[in-house]
Amino acid sequence: MESLAESLKRLTAPGKLFRVLPDARLECFACAMRCKLKGGQTGACRVRFNQGGKLMVPWGYVAGLQADPIEKKPFFHVLPGSRSLSFGMLGCCYTCDFCQNWVSSQALRDPAAGHAVRPCSPRDIVKAAADDGCLTVTSTYNEPLITSEWAVEVFGEAKKADLRCCYVSNGSATPEVLAFLRPWVDFYKVDLKCFDEGTYRRLMGGSLKAVLDSIAAMRELGFWVEVVTLLLPGVNDSERELSALARFLASVSPDIPWHVTAYHRDYRMEGPESTPAATVLKAAQLGKAAGLRYVYAGNLSGDTGGWEDTACPSCGAVLVERRGFRVMGSRLALDGSKGSCPECRRDIPGVWA
Ligand code: SF4
Structure with missing residues (x-):
């Protein structure tokens, strides 16, 4: 029987994100691995x-x-309460034992993973988005950077239908791939998995520096960026590490929303069953103390007080109230796609309508 890898080889096309080296090898720059x-x-x-x-x-x-609430990606400052048509391929450049999408991401490495694939066209995906009333399409489930040429083909069709486009990614990008994506990707969510270079190499097989450089570059290039950190007890949840991570984000922009989310045991990771709510709340407080204006606690709906809501950083008014992935109410004053606090008129960054 044909292996998954063999059948996927037929679902390929010549790519664009590479250069030819003097020794005739091809340097791929779709992600920061830069394989030669x-x-x-x-x-x-x-x-x-x-x-x-x-x-x-x-x-x-x-x-x-699948059509998902955009809050599930998570984007909290993008079209709240809307749905996003999420599509994914297979594979990843990382090898995280705690991956929560391992069936897709590790399909080419782990025989226990793997996933049926369905041939389709960009039009099929955009039609599914329209049928489900989505305002955005999102490349997610696997690592989108490694399938960027296909994502851009889909996004080209999506833009014709007035849809906006999202990446849900590990952020291990290169300047070249970000330039390639910029005309097409509006909203970019980065998983910043920890703030320690050694942990990045050991657990993910990646580079912290590459992700930090990419977050700064994304903001420079004008992507809307939200960042998620999955809190792994005993791995990345020390006060020192989380404070340093939050200070880095605040130095790029205090307006970057930071989502600190609870881990639940998955894939090959051994360790605590789940992240205690107290750890998530502590991380959220550290984010605020570091100067971030919008910090959210996730994966513990109902246990995090008001940390799922968007509040005005000036007067504290609750502007968007959430429970899990549901928007319970919004009081933002809207002006086109912009939003502001109805109490004190402070602008709240994001794309709200
Ligand atoms: S996308 Fe794949 S081939 Fe290209 S640099 Fe990354 S890991 Fe290497």
């Missing part, structure tokens, strides 16, 4: 490969397609 591939070699993501001097990349299928 000889003929016949496959990249660390296992889905991009050098075939006779062409970089072949995933194309023309989905492994997951």
